[in-house]
Amino acid sequence: MNIILLGPPGAGKGTQAQKLVEDRNMIQLSTGDMLRAARTSGTEMGNKVAAVMDAGNLVTDEIVIGLIREQLEAGGDHGGFIFDGFPRTLPQADALGDLLTEMGQSLDCAIELQVNDEILVERILGRAADAVAAGGTARADDNEESLKTRLMAYYKQTSPLIGYYYAKGMLNSVDGLGSMEAVQSEIATVLDA
Numbered sequence: 001m002n003i004i005l006l007g008p009p010g011a012g013k014g015t016q017a018q019k020l021v022e023d024r025n026m027i028q029l030s031t032g033d034m035l036r037a038a039r040t041s042g043t044e045m046g047n048k049v050a051a052v053m054d055a056g057n058l059v060t061d062e063i064v065i066g067l068i069r070e071q072l073e074a075g076g077d078h079g080g081f082i083f084d085g086f087p088r089t090l091p092q093a094d095a096l097g098d099l100l101t102e103m104g105q106s107l108d109c110a111i112e113l114q115v116n117d118e119i120l121v122e123r124i125l126g127r128a129a130d131a132v133a134a135g136g137t138a139r140a141d142d143n144e145e146s147l148k149t150r151l152m153a154y155y156k157q158t159s160p161l162i163g164y165y166y167a168k169g170m171l172n173s174v175d176g177l178g179s180m181e182a183v184q185s186e187i188a189t190v191l192d193a
């Protein structure tokens with residue numbers, strides 16, 4: 001089963017993807033994690049994406065599609081892929097469809113996590129505060145200024161994907177406001193239906 005987790009920053013995509021990895025032996029493909037790994041590796045690509053991410057903007061389609069392609073080609077034995085934070089634009093959605101077709105696979109569903117903006121801001125700034133309280137450093141994009149840009153990027157570039165997957169008959173919306181366990185159980189109901 002191959003699924004997409006869709007939603008604004010802080011909706012719980014990464015959190016729920018982790019739970020699916022534990023419960024269903026699925027592989028989490030988070031473009032955010034891949035890009036953060038690239039930036040710490042000090043490669044030319046990593047340096048190029050760092051400033052874009054810190055400001056809260058989207059990295060180019062070409063870069064993220066390349067990263068996803070590499071991961072899909074790695075293969076392995078598992079219960080399917082969870083696309084976490086990818087696709088984020090319509091060209092990325094088309095590219096994902098093409099990549100899966102090339103591999104003889106398909107997408108089973110897109111799950112949209114619905115959360116309002118006030119809660120998103122609370123969660124992201126909460127994560128930043130927790131990181132500092134634990135003696136670490138907050139993610140460079142977990143601050144009020146970058147968050148405004150991330151939310152705008154979501155509404156302008158990513159939210160059209162809700163209509164895209166709805167039109168394909170693949171969209172399932174889940175209330176992302178509940179506890180982590182409540183959201184996990186709603187997702188399980190969708191996947192087991």
Ligand code: B4P
Nearest residue numbers: 009010011012013014015031032053059085123127179180
């Ligand atoms: P991501 O890493 O994908 O970050 P995000 O969408 O901002 O989500 P995040 O991981 O923060 O939130 P989550 O929902 O897991 O992307 C970062 C950047 O990378 C982007 O801004 C962009 O620059 C770049 N990028 C990534 N993918 C790209 C692509 N495809 N194309 C172009 N650029 C790309 O959770 C957040 C917090 O909420 C956590 O602290 C969690 O504990 C808490 N939480 C979750 N569920 C909860 C619940 N039910 N109740 C209470 N708290 C909850």
